[in-house]
Amino acid sequence: MIHKKKTVRLFPKDITGDLVKDRQEIIINWRSGQLVLDEPPFNGGKDIGPDPFTTVLSGLVGCTLTTLRMYINKKGWDITDIHCSVNIWQETEPFKTSIFRTVTFGQLVTDEQKEKLLWIAKNCPVARLLQGEIVIDTYLSDDAGVPAGTGNYPPSNAEPTHISENYPSQL
16 A cells, blocks of 8 residues: 655644743643743743643643543543653753653553553654654744744745754753
């Protein structure tokens, strides 16, 4: 069977964010709601919402748990309680990020179920996203209303920009 390469836009409406003068809180707008991101006090914020790293890891936790729940329900297994914990480590030379995740169940799970549930967790959509090749194309625009992936800078004839060793690893 031949599979054709397919590109899918996951969101019909862009996720947007706004940061106002002298504040660290960021209002994120998604579909029909909003959430607040903030930095911890040691980074100049007030910690009134999760920071961006926490938000990425929260997405992994949420996807892991909902994907496992859907699979468990589909199989009709009597597993009612699922817990997922994650954390992130970063090495600076060479730059490498590792995410560690542990899933536990509130009920006894057979070895056969464990094998399948581990496969399901490793292949939840957000885990696949984070483990796959990710390309981030960034543009600047004078108009906040333009859709993601468009803008007027860099010019269309400019060479693509890449992070170089001249930039610090952390801002």
